Amino acid sequence: MTLGPEYFEKVYASSEDPWGFTSRWYEERKYALSLAMLPRRRYTEAFEPGCSIGVLTALLAPRCDRLLSWDVSPEAVRQARERVPGARVERAAIPGDWPPGSFDLIVFSEVLYYLGPEDLSRVLRLAAGSLAPDGTLLAVHWRHPVADYPLTGDEVHAALAGTGLSRLAEHREADFIAEVYVNGAPVSVATAEGLT
Numbered sequence: 001m002t003l004g005p006e007y008f009e010k011v012y013a014s015s016e017d018p019w020g021f022t023s024r025w026y027e028e029r030k031y032a033l034s035l036a037m038l039p040r041r042r043y044t045e046a047f048e049p050g051c052s053i054g055v056l057t058a059l060l061a062p063r064c065d066r067l068l069s070w071d072v073s074p075e076a077v078r079q080a081r082e083r084v085p086g087a088r089v090e091r092a093a094i095p096g097d098w099p100p101g102s103f104d105l106i107v108f109s110e111v112l113y114y115l116g117p118e119d120l121s122r123v124l125r126l127a128a129g130s131l132a133p134d135g136t137l138l139a140v141h142w143r144h145p146v147a148d149y150p151l152t153g154d155e156v157h158a159a160l161a162g163t164g165l166s167r168l169a170e171h172r173e174a175d176f177i178a179e180v181y182v183n184g185a186p187v188s189v190a191t192a193e194g195l196t
Contacts, residue, residue, distance in 0.1 A: 001150060003114045005072045005093065012075040019110075021055040030176055031056055034109065034140050037169050037180050038063070039189050043105040043136070049094045050111030054080025054087070060107065061087050068099060095119045098126045104135040112156040113141055113149045120151065120159055128163045131183040137165060140178040153177055 011018045021027050034056070044065045051057045051069035053076050061067050061084050069084070071077050072093040080089045092099075095115065106127050112120055131137055139160055141153030157177050161167070165181035168188075172178075190196050 002095070002116045002119045003148065003150065007114075007148070008071075008073040008076070012073050016075070016079065017053060019052070021053060026175070027055070030140065030178075031059055033171055034138060034178050035059055035063075037171060037178055038105070038136060038138060039168060039180065039182070039187075039192065040104075040136065045101065045103045045132070046105035046107065047099060047103045047130070048107040048109070049092075050109070050114070051080050051089065052076050052110075054083040054089065056107070056109050057084045057087050057089070060105075064105065070094070070097070095122045095126070098123075098130070102130050102132040102135070104132045106131060106135070106137045108137070108139040108141075110141055112139065113146075113151040113153055116150045117159075120156065124159060124163050128165055128183070131165070133183055135183045136168075137181040137183075138178070139181070140176060142176050143174065 042063055046060060046064040046067045048057060048060060048069040051071050057069045057080055067087040069080060069087050069089045070092040074091060077089055077091045115123060127137060141156050143153045145152055157179060165183055166186045167179060168182050168186040169180040
């Protein structure tokens with residue numbers, strides 16, 4: 001079963017930064033690697049569901065003309081709005097909600113393993129259908145099992161491989177996996193810049 005809003009309300013009631021996004025080197029390093037994997041310098045329309053308190057949002061915003069970020073927790077949304085006033089931060093939850101239009105960047109950072117298998121399939125279909133031609137999908141997830149989570153990071157990324165999108169890049173280590181998928185034929189950054 002997908003974890004509901006009440007789970008996250010309890011988490012944020014116990015701490016303003018329950019996962020240490022603002023204090024841990026692990027998180028800072030993971031964000032730097034994730035951002036470095038993005039094949040384009042700039043994106044026009046970006047969507048980041050599950051933005052939490054907006055730490056990654058703040059790093060994405062300078063690279064996006066428009067950034068829509070969502071979280072299910074009112075406390076997370078409040079903090080993200082304060083941290084990133086230039087982003088559009090709303091309270092909404094996948095898979096029940098999904099924004100209209102298309103995006104040239106969709107970011108799933110530490111969010112998809114909160115979904116049950118059926119909801120994950122639905123979200124991946126929605127994401128693939130909303131990704132603009134040549135658009136980028138970045139997915140990053142913790143690989144260690146967590147008793148509360150319906151899925152593991154590895155299970156999420158196995159499902160991503162079946163979306164019909166093309167994998168452009170992958171970073172895998174003991175703690176997390178980060179992958180970039182594109183809607184179309186994968187083209188390396190060097191090739192896109194005429195270096196090869």
